Amino acid sequence: MDVYLLLPSPFAATPILSARAGYILLALFGIVWVGLGIWWGRNARSYDGFAVAGRNVGLALATATAVATWITSNTTMLAPQFALQLGVWGAVAYSTASFGLFAFAPMSGRIRQLMPKGYTAVEFVRRRYGRLGSAPFLVISLFYAITWLISMSMAGGKLLNVLSGIPYEVGMTVVVSVCVLYTLFGGMYAVIGTDYIQSLIILFGLIVVAVAVLTQVEIADVHEKLATNRPMLLSMVFPAAVMALFNNMLFGFGEIFHSNVWWSRAFAMREGVGPKAYALGGVLWLPVPIVAGFLGLAAPALGIGISEPDTVGPLVAATLLGTGGAFLVFVVVFCSLASSIDSLLAATSDLVVNDVLEPWVPGGVSDARKRSWATYSIVGLGALAWVVAYQNVGTLATVLFFAGPLVGSCIWPIVGGLYWRRASPVAAGAAMVSGSLIGLLAYFTIGWFVGSLVGAAVSGIVFGIGSWRWPDRFDFASLAKLPAARDGVTDRPGNETEAGR
């Protein structure tokens, strides 16, 4: 396997691995993932099996899927970038995203308890708040899911290009196609199953990188170099970094609380498993950005010239580890990409089927038809991601950060909706709209590092005032009842009729 000098995109001329090595790895992992998807897909004949894996996922698989999904290519690329741009606070700020998993742990139990037959986050909001709440929430959910999917697809193309010289279009196409294929065959079974393997590979790779960094880099040297040339990276009063701390944490809260990626897993986990799985997932995820962030801080001490900050992590890791490191980085990156893209495909497909298409059909939709729709929507989402990503516009985090204020504005309506009877549709709708708009205003006028913070703050104030001024008296028991259309049609195993139509 050839290893070349590390060079960052888009100035890359000579990649880490040879293209041939990259193609072999791609083919190998592609075949394995698709094969496993087909194998696990045997259990995904009903829509319930396909969408929520039969609602019987145990602790080990549940924990692994939480970790694997939350370790995206952004974790391996943006965390070092955060550290290189915002210093020690930057790495800490990125790691606070794990707090979202901790906070979601008790919420997942509550979700599973309130809606034992639920499928999506939008379904909860629709039944909790009606159209006033679900309209903005569906828009935000779809926007976030699609932009995340596109940014991950773009990341796939860029990373494989940087790492192995595989043309962007080819790498992106292969990554998207493989994920679409195995999600198509196996649904949530395949997603969670592959996540389990991928999380083991990712964590093993990161441990090796961490050990290599600590044995080859003197922390004192890093400190000295930074203190001399880049003192703000060590400063505890770095203004932008201080502002970014809670912003990033709230971004993580918003992402997890609102996204169907996490809700669909909560529905899929066996009762009582969710809280433990998400808490364990948070513990396992917490050190990852710290390790990755240290790579960013170590770059100056290692004399590695950085042209593009979002490639500093893979660059430093592969420099320290040589051929084996390059191989490891490639595999870890590919697994992180796949574990996120497959989750997005499955969870967004649930949104399309349950919240966009199904409401159009009076009387409900049969299980078989929903299973069929899920297939088409996964293919459609993959095609959409491919078409947009093919144009390769924007940086990795561009679109995703744009979603920060939007998801931040969903935090309070979700938390309040789960626990607070007074939380009302007017309050929820107004909170999401006002939080999104003012958060975006702050994003554009001040900077990305306050967008989620402002969105969450404004949303919280509006939500509190709205619920006080126009209180609701919601009956949580109603959430446990199946929608009339679904009852007797879609949730009875073996019932393929479309009663009531």
Add this chain to the structure above:
Amino acid sequence: MSLCQFGATSSGKRLTGAALALTLWVVIQAISGFAQGTPSPEDPSVGGENAGPREASDGGSLESGSAESGSSQGDAALRFDEGVHAGLREGHVSLTWGPDAWEGEVDEGGEDAERWAKEAGIREYRVTDETGSVYYLGEFRKAFISGLPDGIHKFTVDGLDGEGAAIVSSVEPAVITVNHWPLTYAWGAFFVGLVIFVSLVSVIVAGAVSSRAVTVPGLTTSEGGLTTSEGGFATSDGGFATSDGGGDSSGETGESRPTTEETD
């Protein structure tokens, strides 16, 4: 409350239009590069006033410049794309450079600039500050520099030959003025974030504790006391809900909810 009726699924019909519009918007955003970038140093809003000599003088016509400049290595000097970066708030900047005689945007000039560098014998570039500290050493015409404190910083770039000797240098230094956000802003944002965080955690913990309950069909007991109601799910108006894990007494669904048990 009518807006909160159970099974208000018809709202999805109206939402489909919004979803389609959203999708279209995402596509447009990606196609046109409409979205705001991350805090990219290349972003004019970060770079502040752009008083670089190239843009001030010739406006950087890529088409007109790319043809001739490949053979312009006789003007053996380098020039930063943007000579002045003022008012940087986050203390980081990306510097790009190219041949002094180059009339195009060197960042996009690609192959012509690379050819020029090769013919000029340049193998690497080195970016240093006024004290001689090296901030970048590599073969690309772009350096990302971060962690700069408040003040004015000047950087020069040298083109090095295969043995590391400088054979060309920048005609003028890049002048970077860093002016970090006021700490009052920073701590203000920090405080707001802390308040939100503590509030959220309090609500979630209180909600989780309140919803811990032992239930039997038709009867819900909570840690805070015994609550019975038709639904058996809530404590009081405005209060946190207790467990809803009790049996579905309404019988509308025909399904019996599990009898529970601690859930969180």
